[in-house]
Amino acid sequence: MMKITIDGILLEVKENQTVLEAALSNGIYVPNLCYHPNLPAIGACRLCIVTIEGVKGFPASCTTKVKDGMIIQTNTARLRELRKDIMGLILSEHPVEIYSQSQLEKVAQWVGSNSLFPGFKPVVKDISLVLDEPLFNRDLKRCILCGRCVRMCQDIRGIGAIDLAYRGVDTTVSTGHYFSLKDSGCKFCRACVEVCPSGALVDKLEYKENRQEKLLPCNNSCPAGIDVSRYVRLVAEGRFQDSLEVIRETVPFPHVLGCVCTHPCEEACFRGDVTEPIAIRALKRFVAQLDTGRWRSKVKIAKDTGKKVAIVGSGPCGLTAAWFLRIAGHRVTVFESHSQAGGMMRTAIPKYRLPREILDKEIGDIVNIGVELKLNTKVESLNNLFEEGFDSVLVAIGAPSGMKGGIPGADNKKVLDGISVLHDINCSGRADISGDVAVIGGGNVAIDVARSVLRTGAKSATIIYRRTEEEMPALKEEVQEALEEGVKIKFLSAPVGICDLGNSLKLECLGISLGEPDSSGRRAPVPVKGSEFSLKFNRIVMAIGQSADVPESFGFDLNKKGLIVVDEQSLCCSMAGVFAGGDAVSGPASVIEAIGAGRRAAVSIDKYLGGSGNIEHRYIPQEEDIVYLGREKGFAYKKRVDIAVIPADERVKSFIQTECSLPERSALEESGRCLRCQLRLKISQVSLPLCKNSE
Ligand code: FES
Numbered sequence: 001m002m003k004i005t006i007d008g009i010l011l012e013v014k015e016n017q018t019v020l021e022a023a024l025s026n027g028i029y030v031p032n033l034c035y036h037p038n039l040p041a042i043g044a045c046r047l048c049i050v051t052i053e054g055v056k057g058f059p060a061s062c063t064t065k066v067k068d069g070m071i072i073q074t075n076t077a078r079l080r081e082l083r084k085d086i087m088g089l090i091l092s093e094h095p096v097e098i099y100s101q102s103q104l105e106k107v108a109q110w111v112g113s114n115s116l117f118p119g120f121k122p123v124v125k126d127i128s129l130v131l132d133e134p135l136f137n138r139d140l141k142r143c144i145l146c147g148r149c150v151r152m153c154q155d156i157r158g159i160g161a162i163d164l165a166y167r168g169v170d171t172t173v174s175t176g177h178y179f180s181l182k183d184s185g186c187k188f189c190r191a192c193v194e195v196c197p198s199g200a201l202v203d204k205l206e207y208k209e210n211r212q213e214k215l216l217p218c219n220n221s222c223p224a225g226i227d228v229s230r231y232v233r234l235v236a237e238g239r240f241q242d243s244l245e246v247i248r249e250t251v252p253f254p255h256v257l258g259c260v261c262t263h264p265c266e267e268a269c270f271r272g273d274v275t276e277p278i279a280i281r282a283l284k285r286f287v288a289q290l291d292t293g294r295w296r297s298k299v300k301i302a303k304d305t306g307k308k309v310a311i312v313g314s315g316p317c318g319l320t321a322a323w324f325l326r327i328a329g330h331r332v333t334v335f336e337s338h339s340q341a342g343g344m345m346r347t348a349i350p351k352y353r354l355p356r357e358i359l360d361k362e363i364g365d366i367v368n369i370g371v372e373l374k375l376n377t378k379v380e381s382l383n384n385l386f387e388e389g390f391d392s393v394l395v396a397i398g399a400p401s402g403m404k405g406g407i408p409g410a411d412n413k414k415v416l417d418g419i420s421v422l423h424d425i426n427c428s429g430r431a432d433i434s435g436d437v438a439v440i441g442g443g444n445v446a447i448d449v450a451r452s453v454l455r456t457g458a459k460s461a462t463i464i465y466r467r468t469e470e471e472m473p474a475l476k477e478e479v480q481e482a483l484e485e486g487v488k489i490k491f492l493s494a495p496v497g498i499c500d501l502g503n504s505l506k507l508e509c510l511g512i513s514l515g516e517p518d519s520s521g522r523r524a525p526v527p528v529k530g531s532e533f534s535l536k537f538n539r540i541v542m543a544i545g546q547s548a549d550v551p552e553s554f555g556f557d558l559n560k561k562g563l564i565v566v567d568e569q570s571l572c573c574s575m576a577g578v579f580a581g582g583d584a585v586s587g588p589a590s591v592i593e594a595i596g597a598g599r600r601a602a603v604s605i606d607k608y609l610g611g612s613g614n615i616e617h618r619y620i621p622q623e624e625d626i627v628y629l630g631r632e633k634g635f636a637y638k639k640r641v642d643i644a645v646i647p648a649d650e651r652v653k654s655f656i657q658t659e660c661s662l663p664e665r666s667a668l669e670e671s672g673r674c675l676r677c678q679l680r681l682k683i684s685q686v687s688l689p690l691c692k693n694s695e
Contacts (some may be wrong), residue, residue: 003068004067005070006023006026006074011026017065018064019052019070020062028074030074033090033197034062037686038156039151039155039195046060049082091108091122094142104198135270138200138201139199139202142198143173144200145173148195149192150164150173152195157187158629159187159630161187182274182637187632187636197686215677218265218268218269218278218280218677221267222592223590223595229674230622231287233678235668236672241291241292241295243283245294245619251595253320254288255288255289256362257288259285261592262444262475262590263281270675270677275639275640279662282641283667302327307331307392309330310379311332311333312382312397313334314336315342315582316344316345316595317396317581317583319363321599321602322334322366324598326370332370333373334371337376337377337379338375340375344398346426350425350452352657353657353658353659380553381554382554392579394579396598399546399587400549402445404544410542415540416433418441418446418543418544422445435538436538437450437458438463439540440541441542441543442465443474444473448478450463454652455653459538463487463488463489463490465490466494467492471514485651486648492512493512495509496508496509501536504538505539509534509535510527512528550584557574563585563587566581572608581600641669
């Protein structure tokens with residue numbers, strides 16, 4: 001440490017600091033623009049000039065190191081005058097309106113140069129706006145040549161996609177030969193945008209609110225809060241067990257999710273704006289398959305709290321809560337009415353998507369840490385559980401009842417509901433279904449039913465859906481695989497009645513056109529006059545929704561849809577100590593959403609039982625990210641890995657898993673396509689003047 005005096009204040013500062021850093025870190029604002037805390041200083045803009053006793057002229061404080069005993073002035077009348085001149089020069093070619101809320105605007109206001117040259121008209125450079133590149137726009141008329149973007153791209157990231165081109169008054173930031181960003185080698189890390197002080201480089205999306213979350217959309221869109229960016233990076237580094245452990249920090253079902261997650265992270269992935277999103281789910285499956293069990297030694301069960309938790313339902317919500325509550329030291333018993341645990345993961349998801357040995361292993365891991373599983377046990381009363389000595393109850397019974405809908409004839413016994421069909425096929429290997437089958441609906445259940453019945457001997461499977469493929473809620477890859485397997489889809493068709501013809505069923509339909517978007521955001525189906533038609537089938541399966549069937553004896557308040565009413569955040573309901581989560585609260589949702597609910601329930605129940613509610617634990621220490629990315633030929637054009645599937649004519653003969661796992665080389669390449677959005681969040685924020693300089 002050494003002692004210096006700035007503006008009459010004696011300060012103790014670190015050796016090796018610059019005068020600017022010493023001033024800013026002690027709350028003394030010195031205007032600056034080309035300086036950035038993460039970049040090598042170049043002393044180009046000259047706004048940070050100061051006077052130093054015994055030193056001639058006006059040195060730039062960003063390039064001047066502190067010396068013991070230094071006496072510095074930062075805000076004399078002469079310095080203010082000089083800075084106004086400097087700012088006048090900077091703005092002499094800049095559009096009159098400075099980019100709102102930019103560092104440049106704030107510094108200009110502080111320096112007070114806005115009113116410096118009344119009537120002065122800047123000579124604005126004739127450079128057109130670039131709006132057709134991915135993720136950010138360029139408005140180089142606003143560039144003040146501070147060079148921060150270039151230093152970031154070259155010196156810190158090691159990419160060198162942009163540089164200062166031309167000389168003198170023509171100097172501008174440019175990609176080499178005016179190539180597009182993709183052709184220039186840009187890796188779209190957007191560090192250049194982050195450090196631009198003038199609005200010359202601007203994100204296409206606004207990040208004023210919830211900036212951290214919006215800039216890391218993969219992490220933010222995961223309903224369970226998995227640290228996606230971290231585990232993808234670890235795959236790219238070849239640290240596969242570490243990657244798996246990062247996933248395991250948040251969920252006890254990494255392999256199940258690797259097979260069936262609906263991957264909202266991929267929909268949000270910024271890589272999709274450049275080419276195609278990272279195949280995040282496939283990477284999760286890749287690391288889960290390589291599990292050596294190393295993580296087991298890192299699971300530390302807290303000291304017994306003496307508290308007992310009953311969990312009703314062994315689906316993803318209930319079992320996730322059980323996992324975290326057991327780790328928190330509570331005694332956990334899971335009650336399951338069926339003979340096997342897993343809930344809809346076992347009864348609804350076909351085996352060709354989720355092999356049961358994967359599910360069994362991950363449920364086994366939960367049991368192995370001391371969660372008690374009571375199968376074939378139907379809970380009739382929550383009060384009885386409290387009387388048996390449980391201190392808290394989580395109801396996670398799912399929404400396991402398929403609905404048949406209200407069209408005339410749907411009550412015929414040859415008309416089945418999709419969930420029951422899947423249950424029969426998944427649990428007994430067969431269903432009372434053959435011949436030509438119609439499946440009504442456009443969601444994942446409809447696709448699962450159609451693909452499953454083709455595997456159990458149906459002659460044909462035709463999905464009847466009232467909108468188009470674009471509006472189908474089912475996952476795109478599932479629709480594609482279904483079509484390859486021979487499932488037919490009749491779009492823009494709405495069933496209006498079913499007639500029993502003895503040997504067959506007549507499905508009466510209306511043709512549909514799409515109108516304005518409805519409350520779901522999808523275009524509303526509008527019946528077309530005179531478009532009636534009918535089709536004949538042997539069986540009709542309704543896959544149009546599910547209900548929760550919450551037992552009355554549980555005493556819950558239910559909403560109009562028959563779902564349990566809870567406090568959204570804590571998942572507690574009107575009865576003390578009783579919590580509810582998963583599909584019975586939200587309505588039918590995905591496995592990852594149910595896991596997210598299980599985590600929230602665990603937090604609330606732990607708090608209710610006197611714990612801290614902190615269920616976070618680290619298996620892999622948070623490390624400093626390497627900020628150097630380097631150049632990589634064709635990076636921006638790299639395509640998403642092709643995930644191999646077994647040929648359709650072969651896979652449709654059995655329930656063997658259709659999707660092949662990624663080979664190591666593909667996993668490394670795919671994770672290497674990541675834009676590393678998390679690095680941008682590590683860039684320091686600059687110190688801004690809080691108000692106008694009052695001197
Ligand atoms: Fe120091 Fe620009 S010269 S901030």
